Amino acid sequence: MDHLLELLADHDDASVLAGGTDLMVEVNLHGRRPGTVIPVGGLEEMREWNHRPRSNSVTIGAALPYSDMERGPLAELLPALAQAARTVGSPQIRAAGTIGGNLGTCSPAGDILPVLAALDATIHVLHRDHSRDIRFADFMTGVKRNCLTPGEVVHSVTVPLTRGWQGYAKVGTRNAMVISTASACLVHDAEEGHVALALGAVAPTIVRAVKAEAWLSRQVDLRGTFRVSPETAHEFGLRAASETSPITDHRSTAEYRRHAVSVLARRLLERSAS
Amino acid sequence: MSIPNDSLNESYSLNVNGTLREVRDAWLGESLLYVLRERLGLPGAKGACEQGECGSCTVIMDDRAVCSCLVMAASATESRILTVESLGENGRLSDVQQAFLDAGGVQCGFCTPGFIVAVHHLLDQNSDPDDEQIKEALSGNICRCTGYGRILDAVKVAARGRRDGVGS
Ligand SMILES: Cc1cc2nc3c(=O)[nH]c(=O)nc-3n(C[C@H](O)[C@H](O)[C@H](O)COP(=O)(O)OP(=O)(O)OC[C@H]3O[C@@H](n4cnc5c(N)ncnc54)[C@H](O)[C@@H]3O)c2cc1C
Ligand code: FES
Numbered sequence: 001m002d003h004l005l006e007l008l009a010d011h012d013d014a015s016v017l018a019g020g021t022d023l024m025v026e027v028n029l030h031g032r033r034p035g036t037v038i039p040v041g042g043l044e045e046m047r048e049w050n051h052r053p054r055s056n057s058v059t060i061g062a063a064l065p066y067s068d069m070e071r072g073p074l075a076e077l078l079p080a081l082a083q084a085a086r087t088v089g090s091p092q093i094r095a096a097g098t099i100g101g102n103l104g105t106c107s108p109a110g111d112i113l114p115v116l117a118a119l120d121a122t123i124h125v126l127h128r129d130h131s132r133d134i135r136f137a138d139f140m141t142g143v144k145r146n147c148l149t150p151g152e153v154v155h156s157v158t159v160p161l162t163r164g165w166q167g168y169a170k171v172g173t174r175n176a177m178v179i180s181t182a183s184a185c186l187v188h189d190a191e192e193g194h195v196a197l198a199l200g201a202v203a204p205t206i207v208r209a210v211k212a213e214a215w216l217s218r219q220v221d222l223r224g225t226f227r228v229s230p231e232t233a234h235e236f237g238l239r240a241a242s243e244t245s246p247i248t249d250h251r252s253t254a255e256y257r258r259h260a261v262s263v264l265a266r267r268l269l270e271r272s273a274s
Numbered sequence: 275m276s277i278p279n280d281s282l283n284e285s286y287s288l289n290v291n292g293t294l295r296e297v298r299d300a301w302l303g304e305s306l307l308y309v310l311r312e313r314l315g316l317p318g319a320k321g322a323c324e325q326g327e328c329g330s331c332t333v334i335m336d337d338r339a340v341c342s343c344l345v346m347a348a349s350a351t352e353s354r355i356l357t358v359e360s361l362g363e364n365g366r367l368s369d370v371q372q373a374f375l376d377a378g379g380v381q382c383g384f385c386t387p388g389f390i391v392a393v394h395h396l397l398d399q400n401s402d403p404d405d406e407q408i409k410e411a412l413s414g415n416i417c418r419c420t421g422y423g424r425i426l427d428a429v430k431v432a433a434r435g436r437r438d439g440v441g442s
């Protein structure tokens with residue numbers, strides 16, 4: 001790790017290479033000419049994950065491939081992350097792609113990003129001369145923009161574990177190999193009595209629907225298990241959608257995205273209330 | 275760990291199909307697909323989209339099925355790479371290859387090597403996959419000819435063969 005940070009600090013033109021599923025598309029099709037390339041996939045400490053019972057959290061290495069999140073003990077601890085990982089690309093893409101790469105690219109349609117936003121993840125960033133812990137909300141600064149500065153690498157992310165239902169859903173033009181048209185992650189914290197909702201592909205950055213979240217807390221006691229009426233769920237979806245600022249592009253229209261995200265929010269809320 | 279930027283004369287070796295293969299004077303940005311086909315004389319993996327969408331370039335890297343078009347070859351020096359050429363022995367077809375022929379899962383054949391590698395990978399982990407699991411495992415491989423029905427049949431034939439203890 002130290003060696004890697006030295007190299008990164010010494011080479012202004014360096015690109016970190018994880019699974020290559022974004023970077024190599026740039027090289028193959030968009031004429032990107034990488035200068036120094038620093039592969040991180042071989043670093044064991046960036047490919048492992050740890051459950052930390054004392055802080056009730058999970059830390060996931062930035063270079064852990066999606067296929068390792070889809071099932072098994074990590075998926076049981078973080079079902080929303082597993083669901084989001086399962087929607088990425090295809091098995092071949094999931095065998096290579098990583099959270100570090102999703103954060104490096106920072107596309108508004110990145111499937112892992114709403115999960116990190118809803119769980120209020122902390123991004124651990126290393127540099128030869130310093131380290132920073134950044135909340136996801138401060139990490140992503142715009143369309144394909146983040147706050148990393150030269151010489152920095154995402155080492156891992158930490159997400160708190162909560163008791164309560166969590167899930168991820170996305171809308172696209174088909175079931176496999178599809179970039180999100182709109183996506184949503186909902187996390188119910190049964191102890192705090194709170195529902196967090198994060199929306200993807202409907203604004204330059206991932207949106208936390210904080211007003212809809214607060215509104216819901218006033219309508220329903222969210223401690224323990226809870227129920228919502230169809231009207232409440234419907235209104236929750238509409239309120240969440242009104243917090244977004246989608247655009248029309250080659251994948252969809254703004255109107256459709258706003259509608260889709262309201263439906264996703266409603267459905268996730270209905271699933272979380274049992 | 276790092277790959278320097280004197281980019282036109284990279285030399286490194288790759289562990290391909292159990293043999294260390296020398297790659298000389300390569301450009302840093304070359305994909306594993308390109309290096310296999312153009313430098314190492316292994317044309318089994320096919321290139322179509324070069325963006326991870328079609329699966330025709332699928333190889334096994336460290337027990338994972340990946341798109342070789344998205345692997346930067348120079349970063350794979352520590353990995354064990356298996357291509358479709360490693361399947362079957364002494365010129366005989368592997369069980370999966372034979373099943374594709376028997377079931378009529380090959381038409382133009384362009385997608386076939388990618389499918390064969392992906393199916394081997396699936397059956398090595400699960401010799402009794404149901405339809406959903408087969409479709410999911412092959413969702414990263416595109417075929418323009420067969421309509422997938424016969425490919426599905428071929429996977430089932432190969433799976434049955436493995437459960438009955440025939441083939442490898
Ligand atoms: C066919 C196909 C389908 C896809 N489908 C989806 C999809 O459904 N959903 C989705 O979200 N994405 C999808 N993607 C995009 C891509 O797979 C993801 O963004 C993935 O998470 C990228 O991870 P990677 O490890 O491959 O990144 P890489 O390509 O290795 O890197 C991507 C960027 O992040 C930087 N980077 C990588 N690791 C780090 C790190 N640790 N610290 C700092 N910077 C880093 C790199 O320098 C580079 O700029 C798809 C891509 C393809 C080719
Ligand atoms: S050529 Fe690699 S996936 Fe199409």
Ligand code: FES
Pocket residue numbers: 379380381382383384385386416417418419420
């Ligand atoms: S047989 Fe022609 S693409 Fe599949």
